Amino acid sequence: MSEKNHQGKRSARQRLAAEREKQKSAERRRRTLIVAATVVCVLGLAAVIGVVAANSGKHKSSSAGPVVAPSGAQGKDSLAIPVGRDGAKSTLTVWEDFRCPACQAFETAYRPTIRELTDSGKLRIEYHLVRLIDGNLGGTGSLRAANAAACAQDAGKFPAYHNVLYDNQPKETDDAFADNTKLIQLAGKVSGLSTPAFDKCVKDGTHDGWVDKSHQAFQAGSFSGTPTVLLNGKNILQDQTMTPAKLKQMVEAADTK
Secondary structure, three states: OOHHHHHHHHHHHHHHHHHHHHHHHHHHHHHHHHHHHHHHHHHHHHHHHHHHHHHOOOOOOOOOOOOOOOOEEHHHHHHHEEOOOOOOOEEEEEEEOOOOHHHHHHHHHHHHHHHHHHHHEEEEEEEEEEOOOHHHHHOOHHHHHHHHHHHHOOOOOHHHHHHHHHOOOOOOOOHHHOOOOHHHHHHHHOOOOOOHHHHHHHHHHHOHHHHHHHHHHHHOOOOOOOOOEEEEEHHHHOOOOOHHHHHHHHHHHOOOO
């Protein structure tokens, strides 16, 4: 073989090796970007929670009248609205504010998984309603929405109305939920909820005192912000790797014990 041909084949092999390395590098970059994007999606919720948490101590209590717990409320001082079977081996405790954008972010990401787990009897939820954003930004939308949700609990329609409130959440700086008329209109999206009894409960602020008592319990618990989500007493959102799939895995593992 001539020296010229030998050099030509060697050059071709070198070009081929260089191209393969280039493709490998591109694939490594692609995988890195995918992983990074996934991490950003997971951490994004934690970042939003952090913004809300930064102002978590500013709420001022209101004189909201007597404490009237909604029908079926459970737990200490009847401050928890339960969803799911009592016999479930796992309990998810959720402290939330209907004006809170991080609460909506959690709801959007986790709702399908939570519904699947509650429907299958593996998970029970205890919702605690607070009014953090009212204290941070002013207004009464957190209180009014929480009272309306408690009124929906009286009617046996809490889960559906809970979803409607988050699906129609205004911007955090827009105190649209302070308008009882708005909350009553949204009840029209839930079959069977629009009744004179519900309307009166919303307008009268029947459960305002109960909401304030729930918020006081939130403050006494020294939680950092909303949403605070505890699985069997452990704050799962402090785990920055938490995802709906991981939550499902944890609940299913507890269910088999």
